[in-house]
Amino acid sequence: MREDVESLDISDVTANWVNAAVLEHQIDERIKSLADLAHTPLFFGRLDYMHAPGADQAEGAEGERFYIGRRHVHDADGDPMVIDWRAPVSQPFYRASKKDPMDVALRRRFGYTGGDLTAYEDEHLSDPAEAARTSKLLQQEIERPRVGPMRDIVATIQPEQDEIVRSGLSGTVCVQGGPGTGKTAVGLHRVAYLLYAHRERLARTGTLVIGPNASFLHYIEQVLPALGELEVKQATVDDLVAHVDVRGTDDPAAALVKGDARMAEVLRRAVRSGVTMPTEPVVVVRGSRRWRIPAYELEELVQELLDRDIRYGAAREALPQRIAHAVLVRMEQSGEAPDDRVQDAVARNAAVKAAVKAIWPAVDPAKLVLRLLSDAEFLAAHAEGILDEEEQKAIIWAQHGSGKRAPRSVKSAKWSAADAVLIDEVTDLVQRTHSLGHVVLDEAQDLSPMQYRAVGRRCTTGSATVLGDLAQGTTPWATPSWDVALRHLGHPGAIVEELTAGFRVPREVIAYASRLLPAIAPELTAVESMRETPGSLTVRRLGEAADLDAAALEACTESLRHEGSIGLIAADARIPALAEALTAAGMPYLSPGEETTPDTRLTLVPASLAKGLEYDYVVLDEPSAIVDGEPDERTGLRRLYVALTRAVSGLTVVHAAPLPKQLAEPHF
Known part of the structure; x- marks a missing residue:
């Protein structure tokens, strides 16, 4: 198929060089999509249908076989050899059962x-004598070591996951899933499915995957290309709102207020406060005639635009045309016959432009937010009845620091990530944000209400797939419920699906971590792991004289004897000491997001960056330090829950200090 595309001669099929360039680009993209991927087999399954298609029969043909794979493959005559996993005829591969x-x-x-076909396994669904059984190949694929970036799960999608993957484009879906339930993979495969089922529409409107940080995006970036989808963009929320250079940080109190949805109304008031009711008439001179629009009529035009509550920038663009129309009415009343060109000319008249500038001045979003966060009186005027005095004080001082002078310009301000979100809100109040066809939002539980609004602006006319786990919310503003989050996102009617079957974390490990659930998310169902791996959990308590660093390194050395990736996860404050110990011991290590190699399989992971990552073996250093590193116990226990559930094959917990009471007994 690739050779056929490469051999195309387009020298005489285009009308001009522009069309030729566009066609050549499309051919290049097609060649890229047909590239071979090392160790990625084209097919992983086969379906043998019983009957020919009919009015009440499943799609298929009598005696016909369909090979199911990651991409469609046809032979030289155009006959299909492998059917795309997203095609309707492939659906029974994931959902068919003895019962149905x-x-x-x-x-x-x-x-x-290693890319070589080594085994196959048959399941006779139509044979009542054959008992239903668990697929060994399916189990082996799930338990295969995680070396390198995240891989696709097209060969192992489960029925409940497939229902979410194949849900329609028009509706937003929220997936609540505990560690290892495959929610990230489900979200990515849903994008691939939607691009297959609605390719033309999404080619026009665009798709976007939003992750919590760059390390996470690097980890998942190969999944969609492996499925033949090369055009899906990836970003963090900070990337979306990068209107200013973020160089500062907020204390938790300030970040909490800035992330509160009430700030949207404060900003709306501040934006509209620039509008001033006219007190003078507008006099337009054309030739020998003077046309006068009195102040009361101008006020009516301005009030009408305010009442319509359209975007500030759109209203500002409409005002000169409204004034010009009022002038044209007077011209017509005097016997003239002006046309649209005259109206446009009047709208550009110096007197009209001066009046619009005075009545409805232009707004620079960054300058407005800067004033709001550095001018206590300005903030108080627009936050009255919304933010109390302590909340106002928190964000004023967060902007320029106690005892320091407020920044004089946008460039000199040390903007925080939360400030950038506020600027994005104002930008949308001035001019509508472009909406995409579909957005996938992963690790959504950690977003603030204002961040949800920023993401929601990118899919106002499209849909979204929201992925997360309320038990893993580790920010001070973590969402309390999906209903609240979806309301801030602008999709309150979204369907919420819960995944409770675990396919990544061994049963012993997830059961140990789930002891924390009553304290961090009592309303959630604990994950029931499908993987029984006896001996996958080890908890080592050290004596008073023991060297914690040395014990952690010893556990890493033991884990490195196994195949696969190793993650040494520790409290952020412990990372420098562990890095020094690893270097002194001559043990090479990576940072989160860097790809493992046969020689370097150990990654040193700060607990704050562990979310969304996975390793074959995890060594967890000093759980109490992870809890103590957070502003409150509940957030600390949630951070610990995340760290405990990163292991695919085995977890070793090393501690000198007492464990949190939820994990204290029994010892292993």
């Missing part, structure tokens, strides 16, 4: 080792 075979007689799974 969906007209499938046999389902075959193929097993691979």
Whole structure:
């Protein structure tokens, strides 16, 4: 297929060089999409249907076999050899069962080792004598070591996951899933499915995957290309709102207020405060005639625009046309016959432009937010009845620091990430933000209400897939419920689905971590892992004289004897000491987001960056230090819950200080 595209001759098929360049680019993109991917087999399953298609039969043909794979493959005659996993005929591969075979007689799974076909397994769905059983190949694929970036799960998608993946484009879906339930993979595969089912529409409107940080995006960036989707963009929330250079940080109290949804009304008031009711008439001179629009009529025009509550910039653009129209009415009343060109000319008249500048001045979003955060009187005027005095004081001092002079310009201000979100809100109040066709928002539980609004602006006319776990919310403003989050996002009617079957974390490990749930998220159902891995959990308590650094390194050395990636997760404050110890011991290590190699499989992970990552073996250093590193116990226990659930094959907990009471007994 790739050679056929490469051999295309387009020298005489285009009308001009522009069309030729566009066609050449499209061909190049097609060639890229057909590239071979090392160790990524094209097909992983086969379906044998029982009957030919009919009015009440599943899609398929009598005696026909369909090989299911990551991409569509056809032979030289155009006949299909491999069917795309997203096609309707492939759906029974994921959903067919003994109870409902969906007209499938046999389902075959193929097993691979290093890209080579090494095994297959048949399931006779139509044979009542054959008992239902768990697929060994499916289990092996789930438990395969995690070396390198995140991989796709097209060969292991479960029925409840497939329902979410194939849900329609028009509706927003929120997926609540505990650690290892595959929610991130479900979100990415849903994008791939939507691009298959609605390619033309999404090609026009665009798609976007939003992750919590650059390390996470690097980890997942190969999933969609492996499925043949090369055009999906990825970003963090900070990337979306990068209107200013972020160089500062907020204390928790200030960040909490700035992230509160009430700030949206404060900003709206501040933006509209620039509008001043006219006190003088506008006099337009054209030739020998003078046309006068009195102040009361101008006030009516301004009030009408304010009452319509349209965006500030759109109203400002409409005002000169409204004034010009009023002038044209007077011209017509005097017997003239002006046309649209005259109206446009009047709208550009110096007197009209001067009046608009005075009545409805232009707003610079960054300058407005700077004034709001550095001028106590200005803030108080627009936060009255919304923020109390302590809240106002918190964000004023957060901007320029106690005892320091307020910044004089946008460039000199040390903007925080929360400030950038406020500027994005004002930018949208002035001019509408471009909306995409579909947005995937991962690790959504950690977003503030204002951040939800920033994401929601990017999908006002589209839909979203929201992914997260309320138990893993570790920010002071973490969302209390998905209903609240979806309301801030602008999609209050979204369906909330919960995934409770775990496929990544071993049963012993997830059961140990789930002891924290009553304290951090009592309303959630604990994950029930499908993986029984005896001996996957070890908890080591050190004596008073023991060297914690040395014990952590010893546990890493033991883990490195196994195949796969190793993550040494510790409280952020412990990272420098562990880094020094690793270097002194001659043990090479990576930072989160860097790819493992056969020689370097150990990653040193600050607890604050562990969310969304996974490793075959995890060594968890001093749990109490992780809890103590957060502003309150509940947030600390949530951070610990995240760290405990990063392991795929084994977890070793090393501690000298007492464990949190929820984990204290029994010892392993």
